[in-house]
């Protein structure tokens with residue numbers, strides 16, 4: 001090992017578990033950090049490796065245990081898992097058992113008939129490929145990324161159950177399932193002797209769909225919930241309230257955040273920004289504390305372009321429940 005490697009050796013903060021809330025995931029033995037780190041953006045093959053590594057280190061030092069990946073995160077597809085695998089090898093092998101690592105398959109990963117969807121063929125081969133890219137023997141959680149209407153749900157759930165029975169995934173979950181699809185999938189998994197740990201969908205102040213059906217179904221069935229994009233890809237930090245900053249996902253021409261997505265929500269976001277200023281609580285903090293107000297929400301999967309953003313988000317979420325009067329004012333804006 002060279003002198004530089006020695007200097008680089010990572011030692012996790014001994015007080016990493018002191019400030020983070022851990023929430024029970026549905027009716028399971030698992031606790032997840034109330035804030036999770038998503039590796040959708042900023043961890044791909046074209047991103048700066050040292051920055052990605054710093055974000056994961058900072059996350060772990062702040063008590064984040066749940067890391068959220070998918071086969072196709074990058075770009076290019078697969079590269080976020082490769083980046084994470086490298087970080088794991090360099091810094092986290094001594095801490096593997098303290099991490100809850102999730103990946104997914106469902107959206108397009110490769111050309112041809114076996115590169116997307118919900119077939120047993122695609123899901124199980126994809127899980128093997130994810131394990132290889134990350135250098136893992138098993139993941140803690142394997143999600144079906146999106147329901148495939150052309151594959152019998154029994155086949156997709158059978159593949160998830162097989163992932164558990166083979167030991168390649170400790171738990172399984174669903175993502176972007178409707179309330180009805182989720183309920184059926186949970187029942188099918190149950191019949192195969194596997195409890196569905198969690199469902200993952202978009203949930204934030206300007207995307208409240210899970211409140212109408214999905215969250216009640218999950219609560220009833222003892223399934224946890226991971227909320228993705230709790231800051232609406234950054235919109236709910238207020239950064240777009242007065243234009244588009246140079247350093248931002250929208251300016252960076254992400255195919256996932258476009259001016260068309262901003263337009264319908266910007267007026268409400270500006271009003272939320274005014275309320276935030278009036279209440280003395282930054283909008284980012286308001287958005288995260290709001291999203292955690294329901295205990296059925298197990299964890300918020302935030303993204304971060306820098307370690308500082310991640311730290312702000314973790315500290316914001318840790319500030320505890322919002323005052324009911326303030327929740328009422330927020331509701332009035334969102335109505």
Ligand SMILES: NC(=O)c1ccc[n+]([C@@H]2O[C@H](COP(=O)([O-])OP(=O)(O)OC[C@H]3O[C@@H](n4cnc5c(N)ncnc54)[C@H](OP(=O)(O)O)[C@@H]3O)[C@@H](O)[C@H]2O)c1
Pocket residue numbers: 037038039040041068069145175176200201227228229230231232233234235237239247248249250284301302303304305308309310312313
């Ligand atoms: N299951 C699914 O289908 C699905 C879909 C989408 C996402 N996800 C998961 O959810 C994760 C999070 O999604 P997301 O990245 O959209 O989450 P998000 O937390 O709503 O947005 C993250 C982005 O907002 C900006 N931001 C975050 N904190 C900030 C702060 N304190 N100050 C200023 N700007 C800040 C950053 O972008 P800029 O600074 O670059 O503007 C950051 O990359 C993903 O990584 C993925 O794991 C899952």
